Amino acid sequence: MSSLDLRQLHDTEFPIPDEMNGNVAITSLSKIYNWSRRSSIWPMLFGLACCAIEMIATAAARYDTSRFGMEVMRASPRQSDLMIVSGTVTKKMVVPIVRLYNQMPEPKYVIAMGACASGGGPFKEGYNVVSGIDQYIPVDVYIPGCPPTPQALLHGLISLQKKIDGQSLANMDDVPWYGVGPSDPVPVPILGPDIIDPRQMELIRQQAAAAANGQAYGIRELPAAAMDVAAKKVAKAGAAGAVAAATATAVVDEATLAARLERRMEALSRKRALASKN
Amino acid sequence: MTDQMIAPAAPGSLDSGDVAGYLKTKFPDAVKDDTRQGYSGVVIDRNRLVEVAESIKNELGYNYLSSATAVDYLGIEDSMEMVYHAYRTSGGGPLVFKAQTPRENAEIPSLIDVWPGADFQEREAYDLYGIHFPGHPNQKRILMWEGFEGHPMRKDWKEAYYEQELKPFDSRWPKGYARRAEELNMFGKNVKYPSDLNLSRLTDHSESSLYSGMGLGVDVEPVPDSEGLQTDKLVVNLGPHHPSTHGVFRMVVTLNGETIDQLEPVMGYLHRNHEKIGERNAWNHNMPFTDRLDYISSMSNNLGYAQAVEKLMALGARYTPPTYRAEVIRVLMVELTRIVNHLWAIGFLLNDLGAFFTPSLYGIAEREKVLDFFEAVSGSRMMCNYMRFGGVFKDLPERIRSTANLVNDQVRDFDTMKYLTELINDSLPRAIDEYDRFLTDSEIIKARTQGVGYLPAEMAIAYSAAGPLLRGSGVAYDVRRAEPYSIYPELDFDVAVRYNGDIYDRYLIRLDEMRESVRILKQILPRLEATKGESIFSGNKAIYMPRVPIGESYGRVENPKGELGYYTVSQGDPKGPQNPWRYHVRAPSFINLTALGPMCKGQKVADVVAILGSIDIVLGETDR
Numbered sequence: 001m002s003s004l005d006l007r008q009l010h011d012t013e014f015p016i017p018d019e020m021n022g023n024v025a026i027t028s029l030s031k032i033y034n035w036s037r038r039s040s041i042w043p044m045l046f047g048l049a050c051c052a053i054e055m056i057a058t059a060a061a062r063y064d065t066s067r068f069g070m071e072v073m074r075a076s077p078r079q080s081d082l083m084i085v086s087g088t089v090t091k092k093m094v095v096p097i098v099r100l101y102n103q104m105p106e107p108k109y110v111i112a113m114g115a116c117a118s119g120g121g122p123f124k125e126g127y128n129v130v131s132g133i134d135q136y137i138p139v140d141v142y143i144p145g146c147p148p149t150p151q152a153l154l155h156g157l158i159s160l161q162k163k164i165d166g167q168s169l170a171n172m173d174d175v176p177w178y179g180v181g182p183s184d185p186v187p188v189p190i191l192g193p194d195i196i197d198p199r200q201m202e203l204i205r206q207q208a209a210a211a212a213n214g215q216a217y218g219i220r221e222l223p224a225a226a227m228d229v230a231a232k233k234v235a236k237a238g239a240a241g242a243v244a245a246a247t248a249t250a251v252v253d254e255a256t257l258a259a260r261l262e263r264r265m266e267a268l269s270r271k272r273a274l275a276s277k278n
Numbered sequence: 279m280t281d282q283m284i285a286p287a288a289p290g291s292l293d294s295g296d297v298a299g300y301l302k303t304k305f306p307d308a309v310k311d312d313t314r315q316g317y318s319g320v321v322i323d324r325n326r327l328v329e330v331a332e333s334i335k336n337e338l339g340y341n342y343l344s345s346a347t348a349v350d351y352l353g354i355e356d357s358m359e360m361v362y363h364a365y366r367t368s369g370g371g372p373l374v375f376k377a378q379t380p381r382e383n384a385e386i387p388s389l390i391d392v393w394p395g396a397d398f399q400e401r402e403a404y405d406l407y408g409i410h411f412p413g414h415p416n417q418k419r420i421l422m423w424e425g426f427e428g429h430p431m432r433k434d435w436k437e438a439y440y441e442q443e444l445k446p447f448d449s450r451w452p453k454g455y456a457r458r459a460e461e462l463n464m465f466g467k468n469v470k471y472p473s474d475l476n477l478s479r480l481t482d483h484s485e486s487s488l489y490s491g492m493g494l495g496v497d498v499e500p501v502p503d504s505e506g507l508q509t510d511k512l513v514v515n516l517g518p519h520h521p522s523t524h525g526v527f528r529m530v531v532t533l534n535g536e537t538i539d540q541l542e543p544v545m546g547y548l549h550r551n552h553e554k555i556g557e558r559n560a561w562n563h564n565m566p567f568t569d570r571l572d573y574i575s576s577m578s579n580n581l582g583y584a585q586a587v588e589k590l591m592a593l594g595a596r597y598t599p600p601t602y603r604a605e606v607i608r609v610l611m612v613e614l615t616r617i618v619n620h621l622w623a624i625g626f627l628l629n630d631l632g633a634f635f636t637p638s639l640y641g642i643a644e645r646e647k648v649l650d651f652f653e654a655v656s657g658s659r660m661m662c663n664y665m666r667f668g669g670v671f672k673d674l675p676e677r678i679r680s681t682a683n684l685v686n687d688q689v690r691d692f693d694t695m696k697y698l699t700e701l702i703n704d705s706l707p708r709a710i711d712e713y714d715r716f717l718t719d720s721e722i723i724k725a726r727t728q729g730v731g732y733l734p735a736e737m738a739i740a741y742s743a744a745g746p747l748l749r750g751s752g753v754a755y756d757v758r759r760a761e762p763y764s765i766y767p768e769l770d771f772d773v774a775v776r777y778n779g780d781i782y783d784r785y786l787i788r789l790d791e792m793r794e795s796v797r798i799l800k801q802i803l804p805r806l807e808a809t810k811g812e813s814i815f816s817g818n819k820a821i822y823m824p825r826v827p828i829g830e831s832y833g834r835v836e837n838p839k840g841e842l843g844y845y846t847v848s849q850g851d852p853k854g855p856q857n858p859w860r861y862h863v864r865a866p867s868f869i870n871l872t873a874l875g876p877m878c879k880g881q882k883v884a885d886v887v888a889i890l891g892s893i894d895i896v897l898g899e900t901d902r
Contacts, residue, residue: 060639061642092422093518096547125459127430127438127468131439135466204477208471
């Protein structure tokens with residue numbers, strides 16, 4: 001075997017020696033990398049509310065997440081791959097959650113379990129409730145239900161496995177931690193007179209300045225036509241609102257996005273240069 | 279009445295009717311009857327509140343302050359008031375007394391010196407209503423963070439996603455177009471800021487305020503111990519995401535070596551504004567929300583709320599109490615819940631002691647069988663939303679398909695009564711005995727729990743502790759016997775009580791209570807058979823939306839975790855849409871935590887999680 005030119009292995013017609021027949025499987029690197037990752041997703045051991053009880057029931061004997069390699073729940077974020085946000089996220093609690101998320105090493109995934117974590121749920125209108133954890137950290141899988149049954153949670157976990165299966169090592173957008181370096185930490189919210197997302201500082205400042213000039217504060221004025229339509233036609237109002245929301249968030253995040261893209265491109269070119277040199 | 283007549287040697291024997299007379303005679307200018315329609319009790323001049331309260335406690339024997347809460351009467355009386363419900367631990371009805379204050383510079387003297395159990399409840403009233411309590415040693419926010427703008431439970435405080443005073447909202451019903459609340463908010467989030475917000479001078483007080491008054495001795499004040507060593511005090515934070523805190527609870531602990539000097543509970547990490555949302559909801563909208571209070575025993579929460587509103591409805595003319603079969607089914611559900619909760623509580627107490635998840639798995643396996651029954655009856659495993667004002671939602675089904683009883687991966691189909699009989703006569707008692715056999719005599723458990731977390735009886739009463747915490751300290755007080763409700767008077771059971779007041783006794787008392795629950799359930803089974811086919815709802819054609827007359831009521835039940843009370847006030851238009859003017863939950867987990875600090879003082883830091891586990895809190899209820 002030592003005399004073998006390894007490049008011959010690329011040839012699909014390469015004869016497999018008799019003694020290795022039945023012992024060799026050929027696959028892609030992505031596949032084996034993903035297989036090993038998705039078969040040992042360690043969730044973080046922390047629960048928020050009612051959904052945590054169903055999460056525990058899912059981990060227990062009847063439903064048994066260890067069938068999917070997920071029974072090892074780690075109390076430290078440094079050792080976990082998956083954060084299951086299991087319950088209502090309050091403004092007071094989102095601060096530690098963002099901090100925990102930042103402390104998790106990549107690759108890391110987030111599951112929003114239940115209605116509250118996905119969008120506020122029955123408590124959405126509450127003054128201390130964050131209407132969806134995705135306003136602060138990126139979410140991979142949403143599980144509906146209040147609380148989701150253990151079966152639903154298992155389905156969510158399997159969906160996450162499928163998502164990991166679909167990630168390719170060749171695509172730096174899929175696996176940015178692999179070569180490009182860690183992603184930026186999520187800025188930790190501040191508990192002021194109300195919760196403040198540091199990414200919205202500029203918007204808040206503009207609003208405060210506008211308020212000083214006597215304009216309405218904190219209320220989005222949709223165009224009069226849109227408001228009129230809203231009262232009559234559901235679908236059109238939804239679209240108008242969605243467009244307005246899209247432009248607003250685009251303004252906020254543009255600078256950050258550009259900086260991140262630039263950094264990524266730079267790292268990519270560095271990597272390509274290294275590869276071509278070899 | 280003359281003075282001679284109403285000054286007997288033992289005023290503690292007066293019943294609640296005479297009590298008001300006694301107080302009025304003793305404090306003629308400070309105490310008067312609450313004459314508002316549908317209200318009861320006495321109103322006390324706030325300047326003399328402490329004096330009268332001392333008399334209520336020491337002379338009249340109302341030594342247990344169950345609930346203290348604020349109500350904002352904006353637009354009705356333009357005042358705020360504190361409502362207190364005091365009981366005697368010997369049993370009987372409440373003494374309701376109130377103190378009123380104007381809304382501006384609201385101030386009511388603190389009763390913490392009379393009943394230390396008022397501590398957290400007064401802090402909550404300060405936090406949510408902005409009432410100041412002169413004399414309270416630690417008056418700071420408890421559910422929201424320090425620095426939060428405004429006092430959110432005041433009637434004139436509107437949340438960021440505010441739409442309308444009453445549900446159902448016009449945008450949803452009857453025309454039925456919904457608009458997402460964040461579309462109208464500039465920040466796309468559930469936030470609102472004061473218009474004079476200065477970002478450059480923004481400071482986050484939420485953390486630093488926790489440590490004020492803790493006497494932080496780190497590297498500043500060496501404390502010489504008995505061996506002459508100079509040691510620093512050290513502050514350790516446990517939580518809010520610590521796995522042993524049973525949710526998002528946090529304890530700030532000052533340590534001297536390994537010994538606890540001071541422990542301050544920090545809560546509010548799951549404060550999801552239950553009460554504010556509850557005041558926007560119609561009466562029956564709140565039923566599913568009560569499920570999410572103590573989410574391990576949702577059926578019991580349902581019962582408490584149903585009883586509170588039924589008491590209110592009983593003030594009106596057209597009210598028929600729940601039917602007998604409804605009461606039988608209610609008790610069946612509640613006692614099953616109690617067993618489920620205690621199985622869970624013991625399992626997780628053992629988790630905290632280091633027996634990681636093995637005992638819990640035994641409990642969870644039993645729990646699944648009961649949950650299958652709940653799911654078949656109500657449609658949901660955990661959030662049952664089962665009880666209604668005047669009965670229950672549905673009768674028991676004929677048959678149950680239970681996947682928790684798989685044999686060779688086959689789902690088994692049972693006759694409901696047979697399933698219940700097997701569960702009650704066989705399966706649950708066996709599980710309880712199993713716990714008993716494996717755990718009670720374990721040397722490790724005894725070493726870790728006996729004599730740890732001691733709470734004497736007087737202190738348990740003073741701190742308004744309830745449930746197993748109170749009864750583990752030798753006070754045989756159980757709402758089911760002290761102020762009986764439903765069909766408990768005709769059932770034969772004992773109030774479990776243990777006298778050592780440590781973790782071990784709190785563990786044992788949960789075993790005792792489960793056995794008593796099984797005893798009750800065995801009496802329920804023949805009653806279920808006998809009432810088969812009878813009506814489960816007393817109202818007219820199952821109309822669940824009741825008309826509630828003006829008034830107040832306090833409904834309380836013995837929840838697995840302690841006394842759960844609902845204080846509700848109705849001010850609604852008897853003809854128009856109605857919602858609770860005030861909807862307050864007296865949460866046992868919240869008030870039991872008052873005793874946590876004193877219990878942990880002088881203990882080792884390793885025992886803190888065990889002491890907390892023995893109280894058995896659930897955060898949905900603690901923070902609401």
